[in-house]
Amino acid sequence: MFGFLKKKDETEKVDAVSENADAFPLASGFVSAPADAPSGESNKPSWRDRLKAGLAKTRTTLNTPVSELFTRAKIDDELLEDLESILLMADCGVDATQWLLAELKARVKRDRIESPTALRATLAELLTTMLQPLEEPLLITEHKPFIIMIAGVNGAGKTTSIGKLAKYFQSQGKSVLLAAGDTFRAAAREQLTAWGERNNVTVIAQESGDPAAVVFDAISAARARNIDIVLADTAGRLPTQLNLMEEIAKVRRVIQKADPSGPHEVLLVLDANIGQNAIQQVKAFDKSINVTGLVVTKLDGTAKGGVLAAIARQCPKPVRFIGVGEGIDDLQPFRAVEYVDAIFETGQ
Amino acid sequence: MEFTLRSDAFFVAIRRIHSFANDPTTMLDNLTQRLASVVKNLRGQARLTEDNISDMLREVRMALLEADVALPVVKDFIAKVKERALGQEVIGSLTPGQALVGVVHRELADLMGGQINGLNLATQPPAIILMAGLQGAGKTTTTGKLGKWLKERQKKKILAVSCDVYRPAAIEQLKAVSAQAGIDFFPSTSDQKPADIAAAALLHAKNHYYDVLFVDTAGRLAIDDVLMAEIRQLHAQLQPIETLFVVDAMLGQDAVNTAKAFNDALPLTGIILTKLDGDSRGGAALSVRHVTGKPLKFAGVGEKLTGLEEFHPERMASRILGMGDILGLVEDAQRGVDQDKAQAFAKKLKSGKGFDLNDFKEQIGQVRNMGGLGSLLDKLPAQFGALAQQAGGQVEDKAIRRIEGIINSMTPTERTKPELIKASRKRRIATGAGVPVQEVNRLLNQFEQTQKMMKQFTKGGMSKMMRGMKGLMGGMGGGGGFPGLPR
Numbered sequence: 001m002f003g004f005l006k007k008k009d010e011t012e013k014v015d016a017v018s019e020n021a022d023a024f025p026l027a028s029g030f031v032s033a034p035a036d037a038p039s040g041e042s043n044k045p046s047w048r049d050r051l052k053a054g055l056a057k058t059r060t061t062l063n064t065p066v067s068e069l070f071t072r073a074k075i076d077d078e079l080l081e082d083l084e085s086i087l088l089m090a091d092c093g094v095d096a097t098q099w100l101l102a103e104l105k106a107r108v109k110r111d112r113i114e115s116p117t118a119l120r121a122t123l124a125e126l127l128t129t130m131l132q133p134l135e136e137p138l139l140i141t142e143h144k145p146f147i148i149m150i151a152g153v154n155g156a157g158k159t160t161s162i163g164k165l166a167k168y169f170q171s172q173g174k175s176v177l178l179a180a181g182d183t184f185r186a187a188a189r190e191q192l193t194a195w196g197e198r199n200n201v202t203v204i205a206q207e208s209g210d211p212a213a214v215v216f217d218a219i220s221a222a223r224a225r226n227i228d229i230v231l232a233d234t235a236g237r238l239p240t241q242l243n244l245m246e247e248i249a250k251v252r253r254v255i256q257k258a259d260p261s262g263p264h265e266v267l268l269v270l271d272a273n274i275g276q277n278a279i280q281q282v283k284a285f286d287k288s289i290n291v292t293g294l295v296v297t298k299l300d301g302t303a304k305g306g307v308l309a310a311i312a313r314q315c316p317k318p319v320r321f322i323g324v325g326e327g328i329d330d331l332q333p334f335r336a337v338e339y340v341d342a343i344f345e346t347g348q
Numbered sequence: 349m350e351f352t353l354r355s356d357a358f359f360v361a362i363r364r365i366h367s368f369a370n371d372p373t374t375m376l377d378n379l380t381q382r383l384a385s386v387v388k389n390l391r392g393q394a395r396l397t398e399d400n401i402s403d404m405l406r407e408v409r410m411a412l413l414e415a416d417v418a419l420p421v422v423k424d425f426i427a428k429v430k431e432r433a434l435g436q437e438v439i440g441s442l443t444p445g446q447a448l449v450g451v452v453h454r455e456l457a458d459l460m461g462g463q464i465n466g467l468n469l470a471t472q473p474p475a476i477i478l479m480a481g482l483q484g485a486g487k488t489t490t491t492g493k494l495g496k497w498l499k500e501r502q503k504k505k506i507l508a509v510s511c512d513v514y515r516p517a518a519i520e521q522l523k524a525v526s527a528q529a530g531i532d533f534f535p536s537t538s539d540q541k542p543a544d545i546a547a548a549a550l551l552h553a554k555n556h557y558y559d560v561l562f563v564d565t566a567g568r569l570a571i572d573d574v575l576m577a578e579i580r581q582l583h584a585q586l587q588p589i590e591t592l593f594v595v596d597a598m599l600g601q602d603a604v605n606t607a608k609a610f611n612d613a614l615p616l617t618g619i620i621l622t623k624l625d626g627d628s629r630g631g632a633a634l635s636v637r638h639v640t641g642k643p644l645k646f647a648g649v650g651e652k653l654t655g656l657e658e659f660h661p662e663r664m665a666s667r668i669l670g671m672g673d674i675l676g677l678v679e680d681a682q683r684g685v686d687q688d689k690a691q692a693f694a695k696k697l698k699s700g701k702g703f704d705l706n707d708f709k710e711q712i713g714q715v716r717n718m719g720g721l722g723s724l725l726d727k728l729p730a731q732f733g734a735l736a737q738q739a740g741g742q743v744e745d746k747a748i749r750r751i752e753g754i755i756n757s758m759t760p761t762e763r764t765k766p767e768l769i770k771a772s773r774k775r776r777i778a779t780g781a782g783v784p785v786q787e788v789n790r791l792l793n794q795f796e797q798t799q800k801m802m803k804q805f806t807k808g809g810m811s812k813m814m815r816g817m818k819g820l821m822g823g824m825g826g827g828g829g830f831p832g833l834p835r
Contacts, residue, residue: 277416302569
């Protein structure tokens, strides 16, 4: 599954990433993790395999096997239309799809591309180039505590992602503290507390009340206990609920009050099943809390999360992690090449 | 910031909407407008033919894709619309663009409606309702909403049980939601098997003469064979009269795959659309309906347990086409305004008594009752909403609360005779409300302006506003808006 890494290792791009990574101990953990993985995880389906499996389902719906698309004799309008379908069905959106196809047609003319296989490679390359800027792992700086604020719409998977993040940071040898800032939803606090128990992590929670106050308390507690990372949960909210958007802006302001350099990372959790509304979500949350990174969840289903292509065009934000399963380890760094492969690969 | 405290931002917004409605050039993004521009390019061609209609259909296709209707569904739909459009309706029309939108709208509404909805409870009690869906779709919240709905409107005795033994605290969540909804909760623990929990709950429901038993389940992916087998088994065991598929209105293209997989695995009886209070266009509604053929029964709006509406196919069609939910806005307005109070207020104004700060506060309260400015703006068509927001700057519900706070810090005499308020009273009021004196000044200025505005209304108040909004709808229908749309 990581064959592409070997190939790509020769290219400058990946070299740059690993150099970068060496400078930051945590990030090197990210980058090296996949390289070590095959031994431990070889019997477990990778997220790419799962994505592929999902794609197989799409193919049956479409009745147009993707592999067949590219074994056709020549490039014709029908083939281009089928390519358009793949992109649209992956939630890339009308705008990004049209842009990609226009580019592709220009390339076909310029480079005299004739075989459908070359066409496929060109489209994959275009999409990869488009998504590459989003591939930027989260770097934990020296700052202590490193405050990470987590936001998103209802049901995006914020609390679950926090659990996984806590586990991930712990495995990096960091101490973690969770702030139960979702004071609204029934049993949200209990859910986080349960995760905390499983991970052996302290959770700061209050009976009810102001989320900003809970987060403030958590930061003070983290300082007192010399904790490395604070993960601040917030209640799910739709961007149309202006009062709740104002509330979350306040949480951010209060974090700044508790620590003028914070929050050091503001993660927006996006559900891969969501369609074009994800763009509105990124824009709205960015406006109120300055989003610095994305976590894309539920990529283990049949959804491709192609809306990332639209996000890359309209409101680019680094994708820090992708969620590929319910297991506590199923949170991984985003890699544009793997991701595009999963959208196009035929799953031999 | 200057504008944030303007309580009359709402009035400004409404006035603006009036002017927008009269000025069709502001409706740039609307499908009708886009189609009209296509039609312009057809100049010289007297009528639509199969050839030149394809450009228009392409615009329709884009609008649907942008609204997240799944591609296979869009293709089927376009084929159907094309057939209809080539018939008499569009070809003969002088305004083919509008006529086509009419056809599209009607076809959308027909596809999503046309069946008697509501829940079927006609069985030997307890009527079992099984909830199914993806993670984070809103199953538990919806269970609470439906329970409250049935309890309050149909006076049913209701029991809810959670078979979600996987997600931490899922059972506690249903327990808390049930308590809020005022329905009974059957306890379970995460070390039990879902089948055992369901059996125990059913027995309890039978022994205690419950009318309805809600069985909430864990969120699951359609490709998770183990969990899908589990819910199939639950279904076989319980034989529920309603098996509801709870689906997020924001879902993208994959909605078709998910819906198909759930529909294949379970004999679904209905669909509930959640998170419709967001700004997604909700194309998933059409996808899911198309794939499953099952009726869309309810729509979830908002996190409060009262946030449940019967599904309205026409409104959903308008929303998918980006036309906004004007009907919903008017309904909100009617619900928020106390008609008696409005009439008493009108009488008061008529009788020559002035508009005072008590009335001002009352009006602000009415805006709040309607769910705040934010929720009002959502109901507007996308382009109006954006413009109205600009007009209001940062329209904040918080600002409204602040104004109420300032007025609450005044004595009754001051509220009826605001001219009494001079420097020292202002200081006292500001201290009482915890705001700087400038804000009290600003409020008094705004009050004065609103007072002037109110004098212009002979009949006054929100009831006038409401008629204004209804007029707006009429204006849109007649004034080159969307003729031929079903109301």
